Amino acid sequence: MVGALAITQTAGYGVLYYAFSVFIPPMSRDLGAGVAELTGAITLSVLVSGLAAPFIGRWLDRRGGRGLMTIGSLVGGLGVLAWSQVQHVAHLYAVCAVLGLASAMVLYEAAFAVIVAWSDAARRARALLAVTVVAGFASSIFLPLTGLLVDRYGWRQALVVLAIGYALTAVPLHALAVRGRGSPAHADRGEIVGAALRERPFWLLAAAFLTQTGAVSTMGVLLVSYLIALGHQPVFAAAVAGLLGVLSVTGRLVTTGLQARWRVALITAAMFGVQGLAAVLLPLVGRSVPGAVAGVVLFGLGFGVATIARPALLADRYGTVAYASLSGALALPITISKAVAPLLAAGIAQFVGYPAVMGAVAGACVAGALALVAYDRGTRTDTAPA
Incomplete structure (x- = not known):
């Protein structure tokens, strides 16, 4: 489970967050928008993930992470695919709101909740370290990879490749490796x-x-x-x-x-x-x-x-x-x-x-x-x- 989460967190942060900066210049040209206007979209994504966090947390405590993270990774992949088709800045903002919700469902907060629920204190530190050490290289991997894809295929096709790659990686790993239930129901x-x-x-x-x-x-x-x-x-x-x-x-x-x-x-x-x-x-x-x-x-x-x-x-x-x-x-x-x-x-x-x-x-x-x-x-x- 820890190995699977290390992979999905690396891919998730790389595709759902870090890659955005690479797409700003070509999107600015195609959509006729300024850098500040486009940057506001990723800011909206971050805010939506924060607003969703309390609700996602209560769900994780009650039902665990398997279903939530599986659905979230599917939503993330579809959101990136929709991003490849945007024609106006308003469309981009709508897509980034969806990506913010997906991020709340699949990134660190959800992954840590799964780890904490299924590990004792002795194993917890090692598990958290393992996931974050691997995911710490997300920007180092996905920034140059995304730049290469944009240079070779253009920004829209690059997003299609990232969307398919992320969904094919994260959906099965979350469905098969993440434990289904968190801690038992507690009235208190x-x-x-x-x-x-x-x-x-x-x-x-x-x-x-x-x-x-x-x-x-x-x-x-x-x-x-x-x-x-x-x-x-x-x-x-x-x-x-x-x-x-x-x-x-x-x-x-x-x-x-x-x-x-x-x-x-x-x-x-x-x-x-x-x-x-x-x-x-x-x-x-x-x-x-x-x-x-x-x-x-x-x-x-x-x-x-x-x-x-x-x-x-x-x-x-x-x-x-x-x-x-x-x-x-x-x-x-x-x-x-x-x-x-x-x-x-x-x-x-x-x-x-x-x-x-x-x-x-x-x-x-x-x-x-x-x-x-x-x-x-x-x-x-x-x-x-x-």
Whole structure:
């Protein structure tokens, strides 16, 4: 099951999310739309996935992931196929709304819920690491692959190939390998969720991952532009920014290895702090090649840490009975931050400048780190003997 999910997450993120950037230039020419107008479509997709997350989470807790993820991968494949036929920007927005729903059904939130429901604490960390390490290469695989398909066949035919390939990969793997039922029905699942939403630790987790996600999504979108503004060549800027995907895998490996000695919240807080330091250093040393590389490396080490830390922290504190429901509730504000933060940052960069953006990124990372430290202290106080 873990092997199947590693494959479907790689294909899912590659086709349903990362490939979009490759299609922007040819779609802009054919549809007569600007880059900002087209980028709004993928933003809508992200927002729809966040809005759907709480409902998807409750479904996963009640019925497990097999049927949901199988249907979601079929919807995703059909959505990409429909994307190949769009003639107007309005059609693209409608398609991306469907892809957002499919993403909520098949990507990390759903996959992690399946893993958490069927693994004990000892196996959970290894399973999450295995899936995210493989899927961490989604951009490295699908960006050049999509570019090759577009160059050889054109963007519409490339989408047809991706749609068929994704459906033929994900539908059977989800249908055959994913376990059908999650945790058994519990009358107190709603009480668990209600109690969590009323307590301070849950909102500290929400604050930590919301702020850091906003920082990460901002860097992911604006890093190339910022490196060019610092005086670097576009090819160099793109190559250095491409390190983020590889470094996210490195950060996940380091984080998982350190869990045997230190608590997950503190390890994650330290990684967020390193990212804040990197954002401060980039305006100071980023004009040189070594400085730019060092800043990106430091930021990249924490790029994917939240992905494995969030399910671990939720499952450790609240158990697995209502994990998917809680994860869905947490995913809503985090996903909105992921969608909105780059737009706000782009406005700041335009009117104030990139150093102000880096300052905001650093502040967000530090705020996330402090929230996790406060969460860890509160958790130890809650579990301390009377």
